Amino acid sequence: MAAPGSVRCAVLGAVAILGAALLPMPAPAQTPPVSSGQRATAQQVAERGVALSELTPDAPDSYAVKRGDTLWGLAATFLKHPWRWPELWGMNLKAIPNPHQIFPGQTLYLEKDGGYARLQAGRAGEPETVRLSPQVRSERKANNALPTLKPHLIEPFLVEPMVIDAQVLLKAPRVVASTEGRVLMGSGDRVYARGDATAPLLNQVGAPRHYRVFRDAVALKDPVTAEILGYEAQYLGKAELVRGEFLEKTPDGKGGDTAEYVPATIVLSETKGDIQAGDRLWSAPVQGFTSYTPRAPDGEVDARVVSIYGNAALAYAAQNQVVTINRGTQNGIEPGHVLSLLSMGERVRDATDKDKPMIKLPSEVNGTAMVFRTFDRVSYALILEIRSAVRVGDRLVSPR
Numbered sequence: 001m002a003a004p005g006s007v008r009c010a011v012l013g014a015v016a017i018l019g020a021a022l023l024p025m026p027a028p029a030q031t032p033p034v035s036s037g038q039r040a041t042a043q044q045v046a047e048r049g050v051a052l053s054e055l056t057p058d059a060p061d062s063y064a065v066k067r068g069d070t071l072w073g074l075a076a077t078f079l080k081h082p083w084r085w086p087e088l089w090g091m092n093l094k095a096i097p098n099p100h101q102i103f104p105g106q107t108l109y110l111e112k113d114g115g116y117a118r119l120q121a122g123r124a125g126e127p128e129t130v131r132l133s134p135q136v137r138s139e140r141k142a143n144n145a146l147p148t149l150k151p152h153l154i155e156p157f158l159v160e161p162m163v164i165d166a167q168v169l170l171k172a173p174r175v176v177a178s179t180e181g182r183v184l185m186g187s188g189d190r191v192y193a194r195g196d197a198t199a200p201l202l203n204q205v206g207a208p209r210h211y212r213v214f215r216d217a218v219a220l221k222d223p224v225t226a227e228i229l230g231y232e233a234q235y236l237g238k239a240e241l242v243r244g245e246f247l248e249k250t251p252d253g254k255g256g257d258t259a260e261y262v263p264a265t266i267v268l269s270e271t272k273g274d275i276q277a278g279d280r281l282w283s284a285p286v287q288g289f290t291s292y293t294p295r296a297p298d299g300e301v302d303a304r305v306v307s308i309y310g311n312a313a314l315a316y317a318a319q320n321q322v323v324t325i326n327r328g329t330q331n332g333i334e335p336g337h338v339l340s341l342l343s344m345g346e347r348v349r350d351a352t353d354k355d356k357p358m359i360k361l362p363s364e365v366n367g368t369a370m371v372f373r374t375f376d377r378v379s380y381a382l383i384l385e386i387r388s389a390v391r392v393g394d395r396l397v398s399p400r
Contacts, residue, residue, distance in 0.1 A: 049116035056080055059110060067104045072294065072384070074102070078110065078119065083294045083338035083399055162282065163230040163375040166217040171196045173281040175213070176263050184274035187237065192263040193281055194245055201264035201281075203244035208283040211239045211266070215279045220378055222326045223304045223393045229326055229377040232307075237271030239281060293336045294370055296399050301339060303327040303396040306378060316389040320382070323369065325396055328377045337371045339396040341386060365400055366390065
């Protein structure tokens with residue numbers, strides 16, 4: 001990866017995915033952080049701009065930002081490598097002091113001078129104009145800042161994937177029965193559950209009320225070493241605790257009372273499949289603002305695709321699908337890290353040699369993926385763009 005001062009190219013604005021807009025109860029709008037290193041890079045590039053060779057061949061002289069745009073797509077309109085946003089931010093450091101606040105209605109102008117280019121929010125000497133519809137005026141402007149990616153591409157995965165130790169999942173609260181004795185349960189059904197003896201399900205102040213429902217724990221194996229990196233639980237839906245488990249006193253027929261155990265009552269919602277006795281509950285994550293700043297990792301990364309999320313039987317992934325990779329927080333991987341996908345070189349027979357030996361073709365850059373959720377030893381990444389299908393075992397490296 002080039003040093004910040006080498007000015008290779010960049011992406012428009014520190015990209016923010018508004019997790020608050022994706023989860024049921026949005027949190028107030030916040031401004032994603034900008035690191036001191038990113039700010040220093042932007043200030044350095046602001047002195048002259050970005051080399052014209054780093055622009056896309058068809059970069060427009062001006063662009064009117066509209067609803068439905070994303071910062072990632074906008075950056076790719078102007079620059080070859082969208083993850084290098086600090087340099088592009090440096091282009092408009094004075095006009096747009098906060099790179100996260102690019103809004104529909106703004107017009108961006110590409111100014112070229114002396115072999116370099118700058119991106120401005122208005123023509124030189126003209127005040128910036130932001131055209132807002134009546135509906136937009138009634139909303140807080142900060143809530144209209146462009147998201148990083150199309151929200152629907154990543155929304156389900158902000159809450160679904162869970163990598164956990166298999167034994168820990170076995171101690172999680174479990175579904176034990178349903179009303180009317182049904183075997184399979186779905187959205188809207190009231191069912192019963194009980195917690196571990198050391199952690200009962202209680203409806204009290206400070207205790208969790210919202211849960212996710214999981215089943216099984218499929219081993220995630222490193223495609224290189226075959227080592228088990230963790231266990232991925234199958235997400236089935238959401239559940240809300242409406243009454244905790246308790247002991248109920250009932251007459252014993254002998255003038256006394258008997259204490260009988262009564263399981264907790266939960267209501268299922270947004271189920272993705274039938275839920276049955278034995279499925280496990282896990283406390284839902286805290287809802288709030290989630291932001292991602294796409295960037296190249298600080299060091300070199302060499303990872304592999306472990307699986308295609310959603311179906312362990314799948315061998316190939318397409319654009320906008322999610323893959324699991326064999327690197328996590330222990331390896332320095334963070335949400336927002338952008339990686340280049342490399343296709344595995346095929347092994348072919350050299351028909352031009354009389355001995356017909358087998359040779360391995362080189363791996364080629366196949367596309368780009370961005371990490372959005374991390375665990376200790378594995379992470380989840382969204383495939384942003386590819387030329388051909390991604391396979392289990394394909395490599396992911398620091399962007400090229």
